[in-house]
Amino acid sequence: MVWWTRAGVVLGAVGALTTLVPFIGIAELGRRLIAGQDATGTAVIIAAALVVGFLCNGGALGLTHVADAKLQALLRRRIVARLGKVPLGWYSDTTSGAVRKAAQDDIEDLHHLLAHHDVEVTGAIVLPLGGIAYLVWLDWRLALLAVATLPIYLVAYAFMMRGFAEKMRELDSGFARVSAAIVEFVHGITVVKAFGQANRAHRGYLEAVGEYGNRYAGWVRPILRLEALTSMALAAPVVALVSLAGGVALAVDPIDLLAEVLVAMVIPTTLLTLNNGLTAQRRAVAAAERIVALLDTPELPLPADPVEPDGHLVEFDDVSFSYDGSKAVLDGVSLVCEPGTVTALVGGSGAGKSTLAKLVPRFYDVSAGAVRIGGVDVRDIAPDVLYRKVGFVLQDVQLLHGTVFENIRLGRPSASDEEVVAAAVAARIHEKILSLPDGYDTVDPVFSGGEAQRVSIARALLADTPILVLDEATAYADPESEASIQDALSVLCRGRTVLVIAHRLATISGAHQIAVLDGGRVSELGTHSELLALDGRYARMWQASAEVAL
Numbered sequence: 001m002v003w004w005t006r007a008g009v010v011l012g013a014v015g016a017l018t019t020l021v022p023f024i025g026i027a028e029l030g031r032r033l034i035a036g037q038d039a040t041g042t043a044v045i046i047a048a049a050l051v052v053g054f055l056c057n058g059g060a061l062g063l064t065h066v067a068d069a070k071l072q073a074l075l076r077r078r079i080v081a082r083l084g085k086v087p088l089g090w091y092s093d094t095t096s097g098a099v100r101k102a103a104q105d106d107i108e109d110l111h112h113l114l115a116h117h118d119v120e121v122t123g124a125i126v127l128p129l130g131g132i133a134y135l136v137w138l139d140w141r142l143a144l145l146a147v148a149t150l151p152i153y154l155v156a157y158a159f160m161m162r163g164f165a166e167k168m169r170e171l172d173s174g175f176a177r178v179s180a181a182i183v184e185f186v187h188g189i190t191v192v193k194a195f196g197q198a199n200r201a202h203r204g205y206l207e208a209v210g211e212y213g214n215r216y217a218g219w220v221r222p223i224l225r226l227e228a229l230t231s232m233a234l235a236a237p238v239v240a241l242v243s244l245a246g247g248v249a250l251a252v253d254p255i256d257l258l259a260e261v262l263v264a265m266v267i268p269t270t271l272l273t274l275n276n277g278l279t280a281q282r283r284a285v286a287a288a289e290r291i292v293a294l295l296d297t298p299e300l301p302l303p304a305d306p307v308e309p310d311g312h313l314v315e316f317d318d319v320s321f322s323y324d325g326s327k328a329v330l331d332g333v334s335l336v337c338e339p340g341t342v343t344a345l346v347g348g349s350g351a352g353k354s355t356l357a358k359l360v361p362r363f364y365d366v367s368a369g370a371v372r373i374g375g376v377d378v379r380d381i382a383p384d385v386l387y388r389k390v391g392f393v394l395q396d397v398q399l400l401h402g403t404v405f406e407n408i409r410l411g412r413p414s415a416s417d418e419e420v421v422a423a424a425v426a427a428r429i430h431e432k433i434l435s436l437p438d439g440y441d442t443v444d445p446v447f448s449g450g451e452a453q454r455v456s457i458a459r460a461l462l463a464d465t466p467i468l469v470l471d472e473a474t475a476y477a478d479p480e481s482e483a484s485i486q487d488a489l490s491v492l493c494r495g496r497t498v499l500v501i502a503h504r505l506a507t508i509s510g511a512h513q514i515a516v517l518d519g520g521r522v523s524e525l526g527t528h529s530e531l532l533a534l535d536g537r538y539a540r541m542w543q544a545s546a547e548v549a550l
């Protein structure tokens with residue numbers, strides 16, 4: 001890849017130099033014609049230079065575009081490869097946003113850097129330098145004349161760029177506030193409207209936008225005025241006028257002056273290219289940093305010598321876990337889930353139920369202690385074996401773009417149509433699927449929350465994993481849907497080692513054991529009747545839920 005870009009840069013430099021030939025050639029042409037000499041040779045050289053310049057510049061961009069295409073493919077492959085190895089718990093709305101940005105926008109920002117920047121900047125440097133060298137060779141005073149207006153622009157540019165990074169940071173944070181205000185406004189619109197607070201929410205957004213607008217205008221307005229004034233120093237008529245006036249004052253040869261005017265007119269366009277190149281480079285560097293950060297996401301460590309678990313006993317052995325490395329979310333949890341039994345995790349919000357359950361399919365790895373399946377630490381089990389053993393049905397059901405068949409078949413890609421249908425029947429979702437416009441072949445069907453949950457149960461049935469992690473959905477639209485889901489779940493749980501995160505106690509009173517989590521520890525453990533007899537936290541929770549049901 002590096003060689004492709006280097007070759008592109010060399011070709012671009014040759015192209016820039018040959019672009020200069022016609023400018024100089026025109027002056028030479030004039031010189032010969034005025035002197036009454038044959039100008040055919042000069043005309044041929046100009047024409048040849050035009051062709052060579054065109055080929056070199058085209059070839060240079062061709063080479064760098066090949067390099068860019070190779071880099072894009074490589075980066076996308078590396079991102080995909082890395083994402084396949086990060087722990088499942090790494091995925092969230094935020095990280096998904098970062099992945100989308102890196103795989104699309106950031107890689108596109110790199111395109112300019114690799115495919116255009118080097119070739120264009122080389123041309124923008126070589127072309128004026130070559131022209132000035134030619135003028136020095138003709139008459140050094142002409143070289144000075146060609147850059148006479150340049151210092152005005154450069155001084156003003158340096159003035160305009162003062163504190164640029166600081167100002168950009170301020171603008172970025174202002175823009176982040178605007179985005180946050182928009183998200184808040186859109187997310188909360190139903191609540192806000194229901195409580196008649198639309199004006200108030202709208203005001204927050206308007207204030208953020210107003211502040212951003214004022215700040216932006218306060219910075220940009222004086223710069224634009226100065227820019228408008230100083231860009232006149234580079235305007236073609238001004239450059240031509242200064243050159244002609246200077247040339248007459250210095251009494252130089254008119255043909256040499258013609259060459260000087262042509263070179264002087266080229267310089268401002270190359271400055272513009274340089275300026276655009278620098279801006280794109282800044283953006284590309286920021287994009288590259290984000291891509292590197294994504295590629296540096298820690299991988300889930302894979303076992304060097306994977307061990308096959310013996311059976312489906314699930315054990316938590318003195319497990320501690322922390323998301324941030326300091327605050328313990330789980331603190332010395334020990335729990336044994338016998339094969340073929342249902343263990344329910346209950347407890348207050350934030351007690352650590354979901355976190356504990358997600359340690360089994362290695363969404364995260366424990367900070368201390370061990371999670372074992374069939375006597376083997378989950379960290380010593382090959383991932384494909386682990387996912388054949390452990391299935392999960394989470395509250396937030398993800399349906400992929402595609403048909404119902406494809407969505408259910410995710411559980412076991414080799415399943416026949418009949419097996420998919422049988423799973424859907426068992427999951428109590430078959431009838432609903434048949435009512436869709438194209439039945440099982442309906443693309444992106446609209447399912448209610450409860451229906452989507454049953455599709456994911458069908459998927460889990462098809463996957464037929466002996467261990468199952470179940471995040472019980474909190475709310476269903478209607479009792480009928482709730483009953484269907486409970487039916488589907490009881491089919492799914494039969495004969496498996498199940499760990500269910502229970503949000504409503506009524507559904508798990510029949511579990512083989514119930515673990516009450518409190519502040520990341522198991523505070524009570526037993527069957528429903530044992531825990532009621534204990535008259536502790538579970539009994540109080542049960543009492544409270546019974547009162548709510550009344």
Ligand SMILES: Nc1ncnc2c1ncn2[C@@H]1O[C@H](COP(=O)(O)OP(=O)(O)OP(=O)(O)O)[C@@H](O)[C@H]1O
Nearest residue numbers: 323324329347348349350351352353354355356501
């Ligand atoms: N991805 C995460 N990153 C950082 N902290 C997290 C993350 N997920 C959960 N937590 C924190 O860990 C603690 C336990 O959360 P967890 O979701 O396991 O509790 P829970 O008992 O399942 O709660 P709920 O019933 O409300 O879902 C909470 O304080 C929560 O804020």
